[in-house]
Amino acid sequence: MTENYDRLLNYLKNLAVFNTHSHHYPQDQQAGMDLMKMLRSTYLKDDIRDGKTNREVMKDFNERMKYNSYFLWLEKALQDLYGIKKPLDIENIEETNQAIQTAYKNPGYHIEVLEKKCCYRYMLVDAYWNPGETEPVSDIFLPVYRINMYLYGYSRTTADHNGNNPYRFNHWEEVADLDEYIGLMHEELKKQIHRGCVALKCAAAYDRGLDFKNTKKEDAEKAFYSGMISGVITKKEIDDFQNYIFYDICAFAAKHQIPLQCHTGLGLLRKTSAIYLQDAISDNPDTKFVLFHGNYPWMDDLCGLVCTYRNVYVDFCWLPIISTAEAGKFLEKILSVGDLSKIYWGCDTWISEDSYGALLAMRHVLCSFLDQQIEQGIMQYQDAVNICQKIMYQNAIQLYIDKSVF
Numbered sequence: 304m305t306e307n308y309d310r311l312l313n314y315l316k317n318l319a320v321f322n323t324h325s326h327h328y329p330q331d332q333q334a335g336m337d338l339m340k341m342l343r344s345t346y347l348k349d350d351i352r353d354g355k356t357n358r359e360v361m362k363d364f365n366e367r368m369k370y371n372s373y374f375l376w377l378e379k380a381l382q383d384l385y386g387i388k389k390p391l392d393i394e395n396i397e398e399t400n401q402a403i404q405t406a407y408k409n410p411g412y413h414i415e416v417l418e419k420k421c422c423y424r425y426m427l428v429d430a431y432w433n434p435g436e437t438e439p440v441s442d443i444f445l446p447v448y449r450i451n452m453y454l455y456g457y458s459r460t461t462a463d464h465n466g467n468n469p470y471r472f473n474h475w476e477e478v479a480d481l482d483e484y485i486g487l488m489h490e491e492l493k494k495q496i497h498r499g500c501v502a503l504k505c506a507a508a509y510d511r512g513l514d515f516k517n518t519k520k521e522d523a524e525k526a527f528y529s530g531m532i533s534g535v536i537t538k539k540e541i542d543d544f545q546n547y548i549f550y551d552i553c554a555f556a557a558k559h560q561i562p563l564q565c566h567t568g569l570g571l572l573r574k575t576s577a578i579y580l581q582d583a584i585s586d587n588p589d590t591k592f593v594l595f596h597g598n599y600p601w602m603d604d605l606c607g608l609v610c611t612y613r614n615v616y617v618d619f620c621w622l623p624i625i626s627t628a629e630a631g632k633f634l635e636k637i638l639s640v641g642d643l644s645k646i647y648w649g650c651d652t653w654i655s656e657d658s659y660g661a662l663l664a665m666r667h668v669l670c671s672f673l674d675q676q677i678e679q680g681i682m683q684y685q686d687a688v689n690i691c692q693k694i695m696y697q698n699a700i701q702l703y704i705d706k707s708v709f
Contacts, residue, residue: 512574
């Protein structure tokens with residue numbers, strides 16, 4: 304690495320960070336942490352083969368996953384946090400496990416990592432298991448409210464992929480018609496804002512395609528009647544209902560000046576590229592659409608939207624640990640076609656170690672790309688510092704806290 308890479312990295316180690324997206328587990332789920340529980344709390348959970356000891360898991364990971372971005376950056380985080388000098392293997396696995404167990408005897412350890420090691424000043428939490436929840440264990444946590452369940456208001460039994468249904472979750476009794484349903488939904492959204500919610504979150508890409516269309520109210524009313532009264536509803540009627548509700552939420556977000564975060568890219572894969580949101584983005588010009596994950600693996604689609612629509616905002620969350628290499632390429636593209644003031648980063652993880660690993664990955668992406676730009680004479684060192692400040696902190700402050708700029 305060059306001198307500028309090292310200089311930027313040292314700068315970033317002390318830079319305050321606004322983490323725009325996480326699913327950080329509540330305090331009770333942090334208890335009893337050890338290496339295996341930690342691995343099962345990361346994106347590596349589906350790669351753990353059942354019935355294996357710690358040593359067998361690590362041997363297997365070193366054979367299959369050693370160069371996988373998820374494993375690579377978690378490994379680097381564990382080495383740094385627990386003083387493990389060598390890469391993780393069967394020889395130091397018990398040492399690592401013991402270090403984790405010892406650290407977590409302090410219930411507040413996971414918060415210390417976030418506040419002191421990661422330097423997070425704010426951390427948005429999407430508690431999909433209980434939308435709107437955030438624990439009062441740290442002032443850095445700010446809630447984001449997931450709205451998926453409201454797309455399922457045509458039924459008292461159907462739920463989103465997290466198992467949430469608006470009637471059960473909000474304890475709604477009789478709802479006479481679509482107007483009353485939307486009124487109740489708006490009241491709940493307002494309550495969440497008053498409780499400190501700073502963004503709405505749509506993760507519909509795990510439930511359906513993102514091809515939401517502007518739908519007539521009478522079609523949504525017919526769908527509501529079919530689902531709630533007759534109990535028989537067609538696929539088209541479900542689409543009509545969900546389209547209408549999503550557009551209504553977009554309008555609500557615009558009216559209340561609250562960003563709408565949208566999961567794009569990976570998910571069901573079918574129609575989950577951000578390009579399928581084009582109609583909704585175009586039809587709702589006052590809604591701030593924060594599009595997540597760089598739209599991986601369709602990053603160019605997101606670049607196209609950024610070039611065309613001023614109400615599109617770009618969040619790198621998850622992307623650097625999905626593919627560090629692709630994150631670097633995307634950074635170069637989005638800076639060249641987009642607006643620096645509308646780029647953000649979040650960890651998109653459940654535990655502190657993984658969050659720190661995601662932060663290390665983003666620092667590497669920034670330092671590598673900016674180092675190249677300085678070496679090629681495209682920018683000066685101070686330009687690189689400015690980019691780091693904006694992406695890692697200042698832009699998010701302006702979008703989620705101080706909204707006067709927008």
